[in-house]
Amino acid sequence: MALQGVILSWSGVVADDEGLHLHAINQVLLEENLRPWDLGSREQKELYRLHYLGRPDWERLPALWQAQGRVLSPKQREELLHRKALYYRQALQEQKGSLLVPGLAEALEKLERMQLKVGLVSGHAAAEVEAFLERFPCPALARLTHDFRYRVTGEAGDPELAPGQLHRLLLERMGLSPQECLSFEATYAGMQAARSQGIPVLALATFFPLHMLQRRANWAVDGYPQVEWERLQRWFATGQDRPAQAA
Numbered sequence: 483m484a485l486q487g488v489i490l491s492w493s494g495v496v497a498d499d500e501g502l503h504l505h506a507i508n509q510v511l512l513e514e515n516l517r518p519w520d521l522g523s524r525e526q527k528e529l530y531r532l533h534y535l536g537r538p539d540w541e542r543l544p545a546l547w548q549a550q551g552r553v554l555s556p557k558q559r560e561e562l563l564h565r566k567a568l569y570y571r572q573a574l575q576e577q578k579g580s581l582l583v584p585g586l587a588e589a590l591e592k593l594e595r596m597q598l599k600v601g602l603v604s605g606h607a608a609a610e611v612e613a614f615l616e617r618f619p620c621p622a623l624a625r626l627t628h629d630f631r632y633r634v635t636g637e638a639g640d641p642e643l644a645p646g647q648l649h650r651l652l653l654e655r656m657g658l659s660p661q662e663c664l665s666f667e668a669t670y671a672g673m674q675a676a677r678s679q680g681i682p683v684l685a686l687a688t689f690f691p692l693h694m695l696q697r698r699a700n701w702a703v704d705g706y707p708q709v710e711w712e713r714l715q716r717w718f719a720t721g722q723d724r725p726a727q728a729a
Contacts, residue, residue: 483659483661483662483718483719484662484715484718484719485598485662485663485664485714485715485718485719486598486599486658486662486663487598487599487600487601487656487658487662487663487664488593488598488599488600488601488663488664488665488666489600489601489602489603489649489652489653489663489664489665489666489676489681490600490601490602490603490623490666491536491603491604491665491666491667491668491669491672491675491676492602492603492604492605492606492611493535493536493604493668493669493672493689494536494583494667494668494669494672494686494688494689495583495586495666495667495668495672495686495688496582496583496586496602496620496623497581497582497583497614497618498581498582498583498688499574499581499614500535500536500689501521502570502573502574502577502581503539503566503570503606504519504521504530505569505570505573506566506567506568506569506570506572506573507519507542507543507546507566509565509566509569510543510562510565510566510569511546513565514547514552514562516547516550516552517550531689531690532670533545534546535669535670535671535689536605536667536668536669536670536671536672537605537669537671538605538606538636538648538671539563539566539605539606539607539636540559540563540605540636541605541645542605543559543562543563543566544559547562563607567606567607567609567610570606570610570613571609571610571613574613574614574617575617577617580618581614581618582618582620583686583688583705583706584705584706585705585706585707586620586623586706587620587622588706588707589706589709590620590622590623590626591622592711593626594622594625594626596711596715599632599656599657599658600623600626600627600632601627601632601633601634601652601653601655601656602623602627602632602633602634602652603633603634603635603648603649603652604633604634604635604636604648605635605636605648606635606636607635607636607637608633608635608636608637611633611635631655632652632655632656633652634648634651634652634655635648636648645671645674645675645678646674646675646676646677646678646679648675649665649675649676649678649679649681650679653679653681660679660680660681660682661680661682662718663681663682664681664682664683664684664714664718665681665682665683665684666683666684666685666686667683667684667685667686667699668685668686668687668688668689668690669689670690670698673685673695673698673699682700683698683699683700683701684699684700684701684702684703684709684714685698685699685701685702685703686702686703686704686705686706687702687703687704687705688705692704701714
C-alpha cells in the first residue's frame with residue numbers, strides 16, 4: 483500500500499518547546515503549593531522525560547497532581563489547563579531564538595513535492611499551537627495542514643478514552659487508513675499513541691538518544707536530514723527493505 487500521508491506530532495517534531503510547557507506547569511504547581519520540577523536535577527529530568535514528556539495536557543496535569551497526592555475534579559482540571567495555557571503564551575512571547583525543530587521547513591518542502599497529505603496532532607490547546615505558529619511562522623506547515631482541516635489539538639480529547647484517540651481522529655479527517663500513513667514522533671507517549679492505532683512510526687532523536695528510540699519505532703533518525711524518503715516510499719509500496727519491528 484502506497485504512502486499517502488504523514489502525521490506530525492507536535493513535541494520534538496514541529497516544536498522544541500517542552501521547556502516552555504514545563505515552565506508554565508511549574509508556575510501553576512507553585513501557585514497550588516506543590517513542588518515544582520527541578521530540571522537541574524538529572525534524576526528529576528529523567529523521571530519527567532520518561533513519564534510525562536509528550537503526554538496530552540488533559541492527561542499530564544492530573545498525573546502530575548496525583549503524584550503529589552492531589553486528585554483534580556473536571557472543573558479544577560479545566561481551570562488549571564487555562565492557567566497553564568496563559569503562562570505558556572507569556573513565556574512564548576519572551577522567547578528569543580526560534581523553537582522550530584531544525585530541518586522542519588526542508589522536510590515540509592519535500593512532503594509538498596511528494597504530494598502527501600500532512601496532518602498535525604498536538605495534545606496542547608489550540609490557542610497554544612496558534613500562539614506558537616504566530617510567534618514562529620511556518621508557511622509550509624500552514625499550507626500542508628489545509629488551514630486547520632488536518633489539525634487535531636487537545637480540546638478534541640476525552641480524558642476517559644484511551645491514548646491514541648487524537649491520532650485516530652486525525653486519520654479520519656485525512657481520510658486515510660493507518661497503513662497508508664507514517665507518524666513522526668519524538669516522545670514515548672507519542673510513539674505509543676501512534677502505534678496503538680496501527681500507524682508506523684518514524685522517531686526523531688530530539689529528546690532521547692537514538693539507541694533509546696530504535697526498539698520503540700519502525701525507523702529512528704537523528705533528525706530530518708537523515709530521513710530517507712525514497713526508501714520509506716519503497717517500503718510502503720512493496721514491503722521490501724522492511725524497517726525494524728517496534729518492540
